[in-house]
Amino acid sequence: MRPAVVCAPLRVERRALGRHVGRAAVARSGPGPARSGATARRLAAAGPRPVLVAGVAGGLDAALAPGDLVVADEVRAEGRAPVPVPSATALAAALRALGLTVHVGPVHSARRPVVGARRRALAAQGALAVDTESAWLAAGAAGGPFAVVRAVVDTPAAPLVHPGTVRRGVAALRVLRRSVPALATWVAACGAREVLLAEPRSFCAGVDRAIATVERALERHGPPVYVRRQIVHNGHVVADLERRGAVFVREVDEVPPGSVVVLAAHGVAPAVRAAASARRLAVVDATCPLVAKVHAGVRRQAERDATVFLIGHADHEEVEGTLGEAPERVVVVGSVAEAEAVSAPDPHRVASAVQTTLALDEAESIAAVLRRRFPALVEPRSADICYATTNRQAAVRAVAAEADRLVVVGSPNSSNSVRLVEVAARAGADARRVDHADELDLAWLAGAPRVAVTAGASAPDRLVDGVVDLLRGLGPVTVTPRSATTEDVRFTLPKEVS
Numbered sequence: 001m002r003p004a005v006v007c008a009p010l011r012v013e014r015r016a017l018g019r020h021v022g023r024a025a026v027a028r029s030g031p032g033p034a035r036s037g038a039t040a041r042r043l044a045a046a047g048p049r050p051v052l053v054a055g056v057a058g059g060l061d062a063a064l065a066p067g068d069l070v071v072a073d074e075v076r077a078e079g080r081a082p083v084p085v086p087s088a089t090a091l092a093a094a095l096r097a098l099g100l101t102v103h104v105g106p107v108h109s110a111r112r113p114v115v116g117a118r119r120r121a122l123a124a125q126g127a128l129a130v131d132t133e134s135a136w137l138a139a140g141a142a143g144g145p146f147a148v149v150r151a152v153v154d155t156p157a158a159p160l161v162h163p164g165t166v167r168r169g170v171a172a173l174r175v176l177r178r179s180v181p182a183l184a185t186w187v188a189a190c191g192a193r194e195v196l197l198a199e200p201r202s203f204c205a206g207v208d209r210a211i212a213t214v215e216r217a218l219e220r221h222g223p224p225v226y227v228r229r230q231i232v233h234n235g236h237v238v239a240d241l242e243r244r245g246a247v248f249v250r251e252v253d254e255v256p257p258g259s260v261v262v263l264a265a266h267g268v269a270p271a272v273r274a275a276a277s278a279r280r281l282a283v284v285d286a287t288c289p290l291v292a293k294v295h296a297g298v299r300r301q302a303e304r305d306a307t308v309f310l311i312g313h314a315d316h317e318e319v320e321g322t323l324g325e326a327p328e329r330v331v332v333v334g335s336v337a338e339a340e341a342v343s344a345p346d347p348h349r350v351a352s353a354v355q356t357t358l359a360l361d362e363a364e365s366i367a368a369v370l371r372r373r374f375p376a377l378v379e380p381r382s383a384d385i386c387y388a389t390t391n392r393q394a395a396v397r398a399v400a401a402e403a404d405r406l407v408v409v410g411s412p413n414s415s416n417s418v419r420l421v422e423v424a425a426r427a428g429a430d431a432r433r434v435d436h437a438d439e440l441d442l443a444w445l446a447g448a449p450r451v452a453v454t455a456g457a458s459a460p461d462r463l464v465d466g467v468v469d470l471l472r473g474l475g476p477v478t479v480t481p482r483s484a485t486t487e488d489v490r491f492t493l494p495k496e497v498s
Helices: 011-017 032-044 088-096 116-124 134-141 165-178 180-189 205-221 235-244 270-278 289-303 317-323 336-341 360-373 387-400 415-426 461-472
Strands: 005-008 024-028 051-059 069-077 080-084 102-109 129-131 146-154 193-199 225-228 246-249 260-263 282-285 307-311 330-333 350-354 405-409 431-434 450-455 477-483
Touching (some): 005 134, 051 180, 069 088, 129 146, 146 165, 205 225, 205 260, 235 246, 260 270, 307 317, 317 330, 387 405, 387 477, 405 415
Parallel strands (some): 005 051, 051 146, 069 102, 260 282, 405 431
């Protein structure tokens, strides 16, 4: 790929940006379609390269103010196919980090300056800003990375033909100068990459079952269907189900008597079921069968008067539910230090259980201390940490050594996603968790030709696709799957909706 170029249509824009933006030369590309088209043909003749258009523009949306920046996520022009800009959100984040006010949306390129009714029509079509160059300069990238950043001079409330235009123009150019470090970060992040896709990743059988349970309940009963807590720990999944008619509540006492309520995949304490019964709620239990197995094990040990050391994080919903099975008998142990300090009324009558979404090595280090201190410890007949957690952690370890960066897609409250980052870090990878592609840091991606991507068991695979699409917006991408194992587990739906 050829060296990057920053195109500044006007002389004053080029002066504001300087001669170089990072390692990219700043070229005065000329105003209007004709000169922009000529520049684009000259650039494209040399082959694909990153092209970033930076300059001033007219604002179309009433929410814009002079001096705001618009980052195009799509460039439009009459008679031309829209040009998508996959890296727009990441570039916008880099600009916001400089304290700048940034909007992301379509930029329309016109053949001549537009005013009045035409501006209002473009705004009604969703465009945020208008210029006369970007759509034509897009061809200069020749299929390489492309981006557009425009500083707003005039707006519907402050029109172009106005005594204050010169003052606003100077202010916009100052903002353009302030944007240079972020533009340089985009330039540095551009380049060819290999993306290592860890397999398995994303939804496990328990998550599939939980989501399908809510969907089936909506089909059978119609909205609203109430769900206690997040059905799975992913904001995107929750938002999608809310759009379909699911109503998420903190506790069952928020659910109108006689309504349908779904219990989330993480499991609940018996007290929650009792509260639901008292309100005459029609309960649909979406607890993951593997979590239900842990609950059953705790009940068995409590019935023989054993103290149960529950290895896990006290603030996690799954642990709250498991603890509720026998609160007088269960002691939560969240670290090696806590394992060294815990006690039991009868050290000869002790057992252990494990939160299903813990990191395997973390759980084992705690369990080892408990075994040493309590030789009579009774452990689960089969591992409590679920197959999906184990498999995803194994897949991360398999790619960690190969990757310059490792991206874990998952929400911040997803235990298994957070554990994947920790597992990757212990394996030597430079890993970060993102809820979606918009959170990727361009500076972190710079100089990283090989990026591994995975997702927690509650994250939809479409979010992984979003990360790959953003990386494609920064240069050519080769996708290489890396499989640690194959998953074929399936769970039947709860009897209430099957």
